[in-house]
Amino acid sequence: MADMSTSSLGEILAGAAAQAAAMLDGRNLRLSPTGRVHAVGQVRWLGGVTAPGPLCHVGTASGPVAGIIPTDAPVSCARCLASRGIDPTGRQEPLPGLG
Numbered sequence: 001m002a003d004m005s006t007s008s009l010g011e012i013l014a015g016a017a018a019q020a021a022a023m024l025d026g027r028n029l030r031l032s033p034t035g036r037v038h039a040v041g042q043v044r045w046l047g048g049v050t051a052p053g054p055l056c057h058v059g060t061a062s063g064p065v066a067g068i069i070p071t072d073a074p075v076s077c078a079r080c081l082a083s084r085g086i087d088p089t090g091r092q093e094p095l096p097g098l099g
């Protein structure tokens, strides 16, 4: 029985996911310094690992998103707002308990 001491890819991804989750806790994210602000959702990676990413999944088709920038700015991505059930036109109140 070989006892491999190296981390598996899954462990590396899980570690990165945990780091990103801590970084984004209670915040929103940007994919570029001047880009739209996205809500944080869970994106599924290789091996069933999930990690924080844009709720609308923009830019995540080929895997985890690099260069996520945490921000406290309000979400400005209409797709993320729609995914949350919030009408981007502002006619619907945010769900209670999100604040």
Ligand SMILES: [Zn+2]
Pocket (backbone or CB within 6 Å): 037, 038, 039, 054, 055, 056, 057, 058, 077, 078, 079, 080
């Ligand atoms: Zn978005």
